[in-house]
Amino acid sequence: MAILSMREMLQQARSGAYAVGAFNILDYNSMRAVVDAAAELAAPVIIQTSVKTVLFWGYEPVVQWYRQLAGSVSVPIAIHLDHCKDLEVIRNCIKHGWTSVMIDASSKPFAENLALTQQVVKMAGPKNITVEAEMGAIVGVEDDIHVREQDAHLANVEEAERFCGQVSLDCFAPAIGTAHGVYKGEPKIAFDRLEKIAERTGLPLALHGGTGLSDEVFRRCISLGCAKVNISTQLKYAHIGGFVDYYHNHNKEYNPLKNLAAQYEKLKEGIIKDIQLFGSAGKA
Numbered sequence: 001m002a003i004l005s006m007r008e009m010l011q012q013a014r015s016g017a018y019a020v021g022a023f024n025i026l027d028y029n030s031m032r033a034v035v036d037a038a039a040e041l042a043a044p045v046i047i048q049t050s051v052k053t054v055l056f057w058g059y060e061p062v063v064q065w066y067r068q069l070a071g072s073v074s075v076p077i078a079i080h081l082d083h084c085k086d087l088e089v090i091r092n093c094i095k096h097g098w099t100s101v102m103i104d105a106s107s108k109p110f111a112e113n114l115a116l117t118q119q120v121v122k123m124a125g126p127k128n129i130t131v132e133a134e135m136g137a138i139v140g141v142e143d144d145i146h147v148r149e150q151d152a153h154l155a156n157v158e159e160a161e162r163f164c165g166q167v168s169l170d171c172f173a174p175a176i177g178t179a180h181g182v183y184k185g186e187p188k189i190a191f192d193r194l195e196k197i198a199e200r201t202g203l204p205l206a207l208h209g210g211t212g213l214s215d216e217v218f219r220r221c222i223s224l225g226c227a228k229v230n231i232s233t234q235l236k237y238a239h240i241g242g243f244v245d246y247y248h249n250h251n252k253e254y255n256p257l258k259n260l261a262a263q264y265e266k267l268k269e270g271i272i273k274d275i276q277l278f279g280s281a282g283k284a
């Protein structure tokens with residue numbers, strides 16, 4: 001089975017100055033597109049699940065797809081729970097076989113964020129499950145977490161260093177000016193802050209809000225220490241667009257399997273481009 005801890009995956013990526021794509025899947029078809037794209041490019045990859053997606057399908061079906069798909073290829077594939085505030089969901093994911101979880105207590109004050117993160121590390125550590133935590137507020141909507149533009153704030157360098165010094169994390173997500181969803185204008189990325197946080201924490205950083213960033217922004221963030229790139233909105237658009245476009249162009253056929261095949265191709269095409277851009281092709 002091609003399962004490798006996200007810890008090793010991200011440490012290798014950080015030292016090799018490339019990033020592993022973490023793609024938010026929606027169902028079996030999108031998970032298959034992620035796995036097939038990674039296998040085709042010999043790339044490590046992270047299957048990312050939002051809380052909503054997990055609760056929609058149930059823990060066991062999602063983890064079964066993962067075992068079946070990851071088990072059929074030789075590239076390393078981790079399964080990671082994205083932004084989660086609910087310790088019960090985290091506990092269930094750990095129990096069912098997720099290899100990695102994210103605790104998002106970033107809306108809480110420093111001490112509370114740290115205490116909750118430490119609690120999750122305590123739950124995950126003995127099972128060798130990796131943990132990501134967040135600091136600052138990333139604008140936009142991800143799952144049920146809404147952050148308005150006026151409430152967004154970047155991670156503080158000193159606080160980030162202090163936080164990461166007090167809990168054993170595998171990946172750290174500082175808010176650096178990216179946003180979840182579709183960008184309205186040119187995002188203002190705090191590259192200097194990103195560089196300092198990467199240096200002072202020494203951790204592989206997660207770049208959230210990947211959809212819509214330019215190639216140049218991706219390259220620069222990766223060169224400064226982002227070893228995990230989160231992509232979600234792109235998959236949502238490909239999921240619906242791939243299916244609907246096929247229907248519009250072939251509406252006499254009325255064969256849903258063909259729509260699903262078109263959806264799969266559209267998803268995979270975008271994922272392949274991302275993996276190539278992030279530099280993880282051939283790194284498996």
Ligand code: 13P
Nearest residue numbers: 181208209211230232233
């Ligand atoms: P996008 O939806 O902007 O790609 O962001 C994804 C993300 O950061 C998930 O945590």
